[in-house]
């Protein structure tokens with residue numbers, strides 16, 4: 001039993017902690033609550049009357065709950081969750097603790113466990129008319145459903161011109177597995193047939209850094225500062241969160257990847273608790289190598305960023321997408337919405353097919369792609385590269401076309417020459433797509449110029465056929481979409497052809513570029529933006 005002075009001291013500690021908590025001095029309030037909790041627990045271990053034990057237990061529960069709230073404000077989520085669980089041990093239906101735990105779990109994207117907490121809190125009469133709580137409850141229901149079903153619709157936000165902040169999304173992992181890859185190390189594979197445009201992953205960056213673009217490019221100093229800030233954010237996070245750190249350590253450092261373990265995709269689900277076994281200091285050299293190999297920038301050929309102004313540039317790390325290998329004939333694209341990366345199929349995929357991004361521009365000749373692959377430290381051996389290596393070795397005419405481009409020769413004549421050569425060499429449809437993708441700059445300039453089309457239009461294939469073969473070979477691309485869209489507009493103004501059918505084709509291509517996350521009115525908005533690019 002506590003003496004009167006002891007009780008008074010306990011009372012003082014509690015008042016002090018509460019005051020600091022109200023003043024939002026989180027660190028100090030955590031300290032004060034910790035003292036109170038230790039003392040209170042001690043008193044509870046002594047013989048007590050029933051009523052004072054009840055009083056002490058009530059105070060202990062509130063103190064643990066408030067300390068959890070303070071810790072969560074400092075993003076110390078694991079420790080905050082422990083406090084919530086301790087508080088719920090004292091009172092399993094404590095409303096504030098259930099709400100606090102639900103909010104923390106929601107921040108950690110552990111939607112179904114969060115939903116369970118909110119459901120329990122809903123039984124308390126305090127839930128009625130509590131707008132703050134009801135807001136979290138609605139949000140949690142929405143996210144839990146999105147992360148289970150993958151049903152995402154950004155149409156309103158897009159067609160209203162991206163108002164306010166980017167929408168918050170839920171993480172989602174579709175029908176995929178991580179397996180050994182024939183390309184290199186591990187890769188991500190689909191386990192079911194998936195059609196073009198379908199959503200495959202929504203992943204939140206574990207850390208992101210953005211910088212304003214001065215002019216079109218980022219100067220080297222800004223890039224360095226940005227990279228340093230990004231690395232600092234990752235280091236801070238791995239120090240705080242062991243699960244994130246364990247997952248980062250599974251990523252490649254490049255080079256020889258044959259011996260790497262193949263992690264279970266379930267480890268990357270937000271609900272997974274993690275192994276919690278690595279508590280040694282972080283190996284900084286390894287961490288930097290991992291960031292070097294796996295970080296992605298928003299500005300990339302296989303990415304589109306949805307936001308109002310494209311005057312900033314971001315770098316981030318998204319864990320599961322880091323297992324996606326490169327191909328010059330890729331089958332997925334990514335869409336950036338705030339800190340979320342959305343991966344969707346850019347063409348129809350068969351079960352067991354490996355997902356591949358283009359790390360660098362697939363719409364350029366082999367020689368340029370080889371140069372870019374050196375920067376990435378890889379040597380691509382995809383079907384397209386193998387085919388082009390063979391053909392370039394034997395056919396000097398292709399070299400002549402490349403030289404023609406450098407010399408600024410008439411682009412239409414070069415397209416004509418390439419098409420004639422491909423007929424002579426009896427190149428099959430798929431491979432024609434590879435070659436046309438490699439010389440896309442020639443095709444786009446030719447089809448985009450009235451003068452060129454007057455001269456060469458009758459002697460080269462129609463744009464439709466070229467678009468079909470290029471997208472079949474390398475998946476859809478916004479530059480291809482742009483040319484096709486412009487052509488359709490011209491045709492519509494001249495009212496030749498079947499406008500509906502042609503517009504349907506533009507929408508199909510747009511779904512392959514942006515994903516099916518949009519309804520037609522939003523797609524129209526994206527097509528406008530694509531044209532203005």
Ligand SMILES: C[S@@+](CC[C@H](N)C(=O)[O-])C[C@H]1O[C@@H](n2cnc3c(N)ncnc32)[C@H](O)[C@@H]1O
Pocket residue numbers: 181183184185186187251252253254255257260293294322323324325326327376377378379380381382
């Ligand atoms: C983002 S990781 C991709 C996943 C990686 N394969 C793994 O096992 O973790 C990038 C690294 O994968 C390898 N890689 C990706 N695409 C490749 C390709 N087409 N050819 C050779 N290596 C590739 C390279 O080592 C590259 O540094």
